[in-house]
Amino acid sequence: MPPVKAPSMDSTADNKQKKRHRHSTEQLVALNELYEQDEHPALHLRTALATKIGMETKTVNAWFQNKRASNRKRTRNNKNSSTAARTADSQDHSEDEYYASPESAAPMHGDASLPASDLASHASMTYPDPSYFAPDSITHLPMAYPSMEQMEDLRAYFHVSPHPSKDDKELLSDRIGLRYQIVSLWFQEQRSEMRRRKEEEGDYGAAAFYAEIEPSSELFDGFPSGQPGRPYPPPPLRTRSSSVTPSSGSSSSRRSGSTPYGHPVLSSMSQRARRTRPEAHQLDALKELFTRTQHPSLEERTALALELGMDIRKVTNWFRNLRQTSRKRARKSRSDDEEDDDMYTSRFRSPSGSASAFDQDMDRVYKTYSEMDSDDDYQEAVTPSPEHSPSPPPESSPRYRRLHAEAMNFEHDTLSPIDKAAFARYAHIKYEDAMLLLDFHQHIVHLR
DNA sequence: TACTGCTGAACATGCGAACA
DNA sequence: TGTTCGCATGTTCAGCAGTA
Numbered sequence: 001m002p003p004v005k006a007p008s009m010d011s012t013a014d015n016k017q018k019k020r021h022r023h024s025t026e027q028l029v030a031l032n033e034l035y036e037q038d039e040h041p042a043l044h045l046r047t048a049l050a051t052k053i054g055m056e057t058k059t060v061n062a063w064f065q066n067k068r069a070s071n072r073k074r075t076r077n078n079k080n081s082s083t084a085a086r087t088a089d090s091q092d093h094s095e096d097e098y099y100a101s102p103e104s105a106a107p108m109h110g111d112a113s114l115p116a117s118d119l120a121s122h123a124s125m126t127y128p129d130p131s132y133f134a135p136d137s138i139t140h141l142p143m144a145y146p147s148m149e150q151m152e153d154l155r156a157y158f159h160v161s162p163h164p165s166k167d168d169k170e171l172l173s174d175r176i177g178l179r180y181q182i183v184s185l186w187f188q189e190q191r192s193e194m195r196r197r198k199e200e201e202g203d204y205g206a207a208a209f210y211a212e213i214e215p216s217s218e219l220f221d222g223f224p225s226g227q228p229g230r231p232y233p234p235p236p237l238r239t240r241s242s243s244v245t246p247s248s249g250s251s252s253s254r255r256s257g258s259t260p261y262g263h264p265v266l267s268s269m270s271q272r273a274r275r276t277r278p279e280a281h282q283l284d285a286l287k288e289l290f291t292r293t294q295h296p297s298l299e300e301r302t303a304l305a306l307e308l309g310m311d312i313r314k315v316t317n318w319f320r321n322l323r324q325t326s327r328k329r330a331r332k333s334r335s336d337d338e339e340d341d342d343m344y345t346s347r348f349r350s351p352s353g354s355a356s357a358f359d360q361d362m363d364r365v366y367k368t369y370s371e372m373d374s375d376d377d378y379q380e381a382v383t384p385s386p387e388h389s390p391s392p393p394p395e396s397s398p399r400y401r402r403l404h405a406e407a408m409n410f411e412h413d414t415l416s417p418i419d420k421a422a423f424a425r426y427a428h429i430k431y432e433d434a435m436l437l438l439d440f441h442q443h444i445v446h447l448r
Numbered sequence: 449t450a451c452t453g454c455t456g457a458a459c460a461t462g463c464g465a466a467c468a
Numbered sequence: 469t470g471t472t473c474g475c476a477t478g479t480t481c482a483g484c485a486g487t488a
Contacts, residue, residue, distance in 0.1 A: 318481080
């Protein structure tokens with residue numbers, strides 16, 4: 001019998017406070033070290049490690065579970081996919097997985113081809129004070145952190161160009177003798193930290209951050225001696241400010257980001273916001289809009305976000321993830337084509353496994369809309385059953401009745417819209433946002 | 449700029465073992 | 469027998485790089 005939990009209770013209480021984060025570099029190194037020794041460490045080892053690296057035991061447990069699951073998944077994929085990778089099969093992949101990133105498919109540079117032992121020896125030479133976080137039983141380190149000299153190179157380059165191109169990063173990794181992934185991830189970490197500081201402290205903070213990461217007062221004049229081929233030419237300055245601060249209008253609520261591979265000196269400062277979950281009424285509204293369109297416009301998403309009190313990025317991510325899940329399920333459905341009616345109902349199934357009446361109805365609408373999208377491979381996976389005719393819009397829904405009434409109320413008050421009671425619930429938002437929201441109601445809701 | 453694929457972290461659920 | 473715990477498995481949210 002699984003332990004009875006009340007996810008809605010603690011989630012509602014914690015979602016507003018807990019921030020998603022990625023484990024810091026020192027935590028990941030320590031976790032991976034223990035994992036390499038034992039995929040199933042005893043409880044006292046996990047507890048000791050958790051205490052040592054400042055994590056909760058349950059978080060450590062979850063990490064090990066995810067790590068094992070990830071490894072199993074990769075093992076399965078490797079077995080299924082290739083014969084070419086057999087050459088490395090005899091080697092434990094845990095370190096590669098630790099280094100893995102979305103760029104793992106990119107060509108590796110520097111010491112990427114070094115065996116694990118060389119990596120460990122390199123790390124032990126370059127990583128500052130490993131005993132700080134490593135369990136006593138751990139005798140080596142897998143992570144090839146930049147040396148102090150390499151760090152100066154990276155900082156100097158980052159000061160010139162926080163957004164180097166892939167070619168620049170490859171060239172830089174070659175020049176300073178560091179793996180491409182480490183270089184790339186280091187830049188991610190710095191950009192995330194810069195954004196976080198900018199959020200919290202404004203431009204002054206960002207400037208202070210730049211000043212902090214600046215190795216010295218000397219200007220960039222190439223890299224320190226000791227590496228052949230230097231000085232490395234400074235990259236052309238790019239105007240990638242939009243990438244640094246996308247959607248400046250929402251910068252106040254932008255999530256701070258960090259990668260798990262950052263330098264330990266900085267990683268402790270870069271705690272990413274923790275995962276949140278939409279509340280029930282928010283989820284209902286998202287699902288309702290999804291049944292209308294899988295690709296809502298920016299205006300629609302903004303209006304919905306305003307109405308629900310959600311961050312526009314959360315709304316966008318929700319739609320993106322749902323589309324992705326749909327495609328994933330479609331692919332899976334194609335692979336085992338005998339099972340053709342399971343992919344939709346599972347998406348919004350209640351925890352007990354039974355779909356509510358609304359969910360079932362929504363799923364039918366969901367299916368219908370997906371069928372109308374001829375471009376989506378999601379649609380290709382489904383042959384609509386005759387009994388799954390398009391469901392009528394849930395006009396009887398209390399929420400839609402309410403929205404409809406509000407939209408109608410707005411129409412009657414167009415001569416003096418702002419000071420009317422119909423806008424009372426939007427009093428905390430800007431006039432433009434209120435107009436956008438009501439426009440959304442009129443065009444999306446009212447047209448139902 | 450918006451999208452997708454990949455991935456990590458957190459969470460939910462079901463199952464079996466251990467124990468009182 | 470009921471409870472607790474650990475685990476495997478699957479899902480969901482969100483960040484990043486790449487791309488059209």
